[in-house]
Amino acid sequence: MNRITELQPAAVDLGRVTKRFGAGAPAVDDVSLQIAPGELVTLLGPSGCGKTTTLRMIAGLEDPTEGRITIGEDEVTHLPAEKRDVTMVFQSYALFPHMNVRANVGYGLKVARTPRAELTDRVEEALALVGLEAFAERPVDALSGGQQQRVALARALVMKPRVILFDEPLSNLDAKLRHHVRAEIRALQKRLGLTAVYVTHDQEEALAISDRVVVMNSGRIEQQGTPRDLYARPVSHFVADFIGSANIVPGEYDGSDIVLGDARIPHTQEITQGPVGVMIRPEAVRPAAQGLAGKVVSISFLGPVNQVDFDTPAGRVTGNLPDDAMGGLRPGAKVALSFAPRGLHLLPPRAV
Amino acid sequence: MPRAATVLTALAAGALIVLVGLPVLFILLQAVFPEFARGSLAEPFSKIVILTENDRLMVQTRNTLLLAVSVMIGSLILGLPVGILRGLCNVPGARIWDVIFLVPFLIPPFIAAIAWMMLLQPRGYLQQLLGFHMGGFLFTFAGVAFVMTLNLFPLVYFAVSRAFEAVGGRFAAAARVHGAGPVRAFVLITLPLSIPAVAASLLIVFAMSIEEFGTPAALAARTGFEVLVTGIYTRLSDWPIDLSGAALGSIILMALVLAAFTLQNWIATRRSYISQTGKPADAEKAELGRWRWPVLVLFGLVAAIGVVIPLATIAVTSFMGTISGGLSLSNFDTRHYAPIFSTGSRAGQALMTSGWLAVLTAFATAAIGGVVAYIVVRGTGRGRAVMDGLSVLPNAIPAIVLAVGVILAWNSPFLPLTLYGTAAILLVAYIGILLPYPIRYAVARLRQISGSLDDAARVAGASQGATLRHITLPLMAPSLIAAMMLVFAIASRELVASIMLAPAGMRTVGTFVFAQFEQGSVQTGMAMSVIAIAITSSILLAVNLWLARQGGSAFSG
Incomplete structure (x- = not known):
């Protein structure tokens, strides 16, 4: 048949x-x-x-x-x-x-x-x-x-x-x-x-x-x-940006740490040392005891998460934080930011 | 491109070139080389000098422009007030008025002109009924303009009512919300936004009154008032035949129509704010209140002059025993209809001739137009570009110009054999004149049919030919059939090309009516007109009803 x-x-x-x-x-x-x-x-x-x-x-x-x-x-x-x-x-x-x-x-x-x-x-x-x-x-x-x-x-x-x-x-x-x-x-x-x-x-x-x-x-x-x-693991700014949403901020990589503003974040990845683009997925962003210095610019409630915009020495970073990770954040509050490793990835620096 | 498509493209391009391109080319050559018709290129440009001297061409050109502008103004006066009222207000019986104002399109203009002569001339019906005649008015420039206006004003009425309906409904509501009063909204929003559509319709009126042959031909002989079309006709029918003058006149005529057509196209595509899709809501229209009766009287008056009087005159004349017997019941007679229905009579033959010519024209134009449209919309590469250019050419060519071109081209000494002097030459001219309708209808329809339907058929395993047969043709059929019906209706009463090209002894409906009026029985001519109008009206009505049931209206656009 x-x-x-x-x-x-x-x-x-x-x-x-x-x-x-x-x-x-x-x-x-x-x-x-x-x-x-x-x-x-x-x-x-x-x-x-x-x-x-x-x-x-x-x-x-x-x-x-x-x-x-x-x-x-x-x-x-x-x-x-x-x-x-x-x-x-x-x-x-x-x-x-x-x-x-x-x-x-x-x-x-x-x-x-x-x-x-x-x-x-x-x-x-x-x-x-x-x-x-x-x-x-x-x-x-x-x-x-x-x-x-x-x-x-x-x-x-x-x-x-x-x-x-x-x-x-x-x-x-x-x-x-x-x-x-x-x-x-x-x-x-x-x-x-x-x-x-x-x-x-x-x-x-x-x-x-x-x-x-x-x-x-x-x-x-x-x-x-x-x-x-x-x-x-996107290979380029284009892919990182096109798939999902991503913060891409300029940083330096020395083989063991990412230098982002005045913060150092341990990270291992096969990539040329020197200037890099640091991709940070919004869901990886969390307030922490120490890390990248940030200041809350605005907070929008999206339902499952709050979308929080931070000003940092490396540039604007957006995080998606569920209510229980908010810890009473208000616009204007100063806070240190940490990034979950699986939401962190290095890209070649943006071509000029 | 597959070979079948290449062959089809070549055939369609060849048809366009032979039917339309060659006549135009021969007109151009004849205008430049006065001896061209005898196969000689001697004395180039010698005749063009005449233009700057005292030739009648300049007078005729001036008269043509004067007439066209007068008809535009007349159409505006007659069409604008009723059009605005219909567009913005709840006029009682709105749809009925729309149907009534379609009727002038159904009456061949020269037949309407004859009807007005029967009515207004000395000892005409007006004098019999009311004791005075208006021959002094009718047989002047103003009279010609008046009769032509009555034939063309509905174009303005429909364009105005549709424009004001669309603009008044949506944009005016927005203006009102932003604080404009009704009068300010009309002056600042509705009026300026409607002007492009109205201007475009006026340009069509302009082009059509330049092209119109029957009305000036019927009236001008008695007014001594010559326009380009009648001038061209005289140059080719009266001794000495002036081919170069006819060619020069044709070129001027073509240039004027081309200019109007181009400007109209530019306005319609670039300057129109009226969306084709937005359906205005009737609910937003103004109520007439106590203006109801005055408005109805206005509509009635326009309808009476434009529709009822000419139609009634045609019908009454066809039933008069003798013209000299006048308007009386004892003079009522149906005998003038008898010859039309008897086979072998001249009238019967004319009806048959026009019938089969119109049928053949309908099929031929649909076939050529369908292929041309397919290539214009779906083609690729150079074939498409060439066809796109060729396909707009027929639009700019008035019927009389095409007839002149056909005479020049098919009498050329370069031809080994010719169709000239046979009935086939009429077919050739009819096809060239009426080709724009099927092309326009089919292009519009094809643009609506998504190209992915073709792709879907191809991936389902259908060849290009099978796709055309199973998918494209069935979907194009309604618009092609509608175009064929329209072509049939127009071809069956065509006048100017028939007069100029029909072989000796052959009569069509148009030339029969014209000849009966010149030297014969006006009543028989009018009886023939009644039959012709009845046949074409019922065909167009049937098609429109059929299309309405199919869910689209080809004639509403």
Whole structure:
């Protein structure tokens, strides 16, 4: 039986891929990336960083200027989209407005001249996977945003894709629904063992859903790694700033201590001694008996934590402090600050 | 780009070049080289000198501009007050008035002109009913301007009412919140913000009155008042034929229309503050109170002059046994309708000819326009850039200019064979004249269809051709069909190109009515007009209803 649950995920390999649109800087610049079968990799970055173009080259919707793309054993670099076993879920869902749910989901199978009985079964199975069996005969514009999203997902799954691509699939949903649907997508991806490439500009979404995150900037890969890796050990100001929120203040490193203003903080990290950028995650900031001298500038109550801005000799530092760590802080109060080691990381000094 | 797309681009570009580009090119060449029609490049620029001397062209250009400006002012006087009232106040029966003011678009202008002549000329209906005639007014410059104004003022009415509705609703509310009184809000906010839309509509009135042939042709012969269009027509129909003069006149006409069109486009895209999407709320409109009846009388008066009187005159004339029998019940007769429905009669043939010409034009323009629009919106690279430029060209070319160009191009000694002198030449001209409608409709529709639908079909495994067949074409179909209906309605009563290009012995609805009026039975001409107006009105109505059910209105834009 030809079931979606028995699909064969494939590896994806991008070898030194470049895409130019006309003159000027390339949209994607010498990108190499390996994705293992069954892995969910997110391309993360600000708009214009090349993440969507990279995705569209994997789909076959853009033709690479240079480089090589393979899916499984097959080189597909210049193969048009319709000849690849790749499907895609689009930002605006791109449901065909003149077809009902069933026709939308079955469209790819129909184009492939799948026998009628198998087509019906596969469509039913795909709709069941996304929980929309009851909506098969509805016109697509009669569905809510979340339901349209699932139809788009079912339309992609029904093809038993060797690779599935997601282009900011949640950006048209409201915040609550977004959390819910992203958990569902992740669960389905794990259950079916899909190879998935997911594009987003939302760093929280990227951290929550991915096996691996690839941070892109100006057409290049800035850093890739597991979500925890990227969060704890960013390699650049850009990544530190883009993933989560971070204080980055200038300091000195002598191999054993970070010198920050008049404070010395013990720290071990493989990095060139001398001037460094000190990344401090807000949740690592705590008032302490001794440490960096700080003065409270302002306090905002955010619910779970208080966001406290401190003026220090090293510059402005923001901390997220739960109520029981506040110790009666008031604006104007002078306090020493310590930093939890896992929220502390050194970056190369900012290029001038 | 795949090969199929390249071929399609080449075909569409070729069609545009042959149908529109060549005629314009031949006009330019003829204007520069007086002997060009005989295949010679002798004495270049010799005729252009005439422009600076005493040729009638300068007089005709001045008359054309004078007429166009008068029609603009007339349309403003007639359209502005009712438009403002409709936009800002709760006028009773607002939607009915909107439908009524659409009617002038349905009456071919030259037929309306004939109707006014039947009414106002000496011994006309007015004299029979009230004892005096207004021939002295009608057969003057003012009379021509008056009849043309009645045909075009609805453009101003709709633009004004829509602009004031949008601006008055939202921005004026904001102004009121910030402390402006109703009068100050109107003077400081509503009026200035509406001016671009009103100006754009006036420029369309300007361009359309420059292009209009039927009204000056019907009235000008009796006024001695010549404009560019009638001048061009005379140069090509009266001995000695003056090809260079016609070409020069065409270039002036084209330049004027192009200027108006460019300015209109600039205002509409750069200076318009009126959002296309914002739907104004009716609830915010002012109540008329005790002004209710005076306002209704004003609307009624405008509707009577613009719609009821010409329509009634056309219908009454078609039912008169003899014109000399006058307005009396005993003179009522339906016999003038008989020839139209009898096959083989000249009237029946004209109806058939216009019918199939209009059908073919509709299909051809939709096919070419659809491809052109697809390339303009979805194309890439050089093909797209070329097509983008070519596709706006037809907009700036008045029907008479295209007809002149077709005459020059298809009579050229360089051609091995020609369609000139056959019915096909009419088709060629009709397509060139009416191409802008399908292009505009299809481009607008395609811009609404997200490109990711194409991508979605491609990743689902559909080839480019299959994507076009399954996705793009079905989604474009409603707007293409609407454009085809509009093209059919206009083509079925086209006058100027038909008069200039129809082979000997061939009549269309337009030329039939015109000829009946010049030398024949006015009643038969009017009976034909009634049929033509009824057919086109019911087609447009049916399409609009169908589109409304589809959830979009092509004619509301």
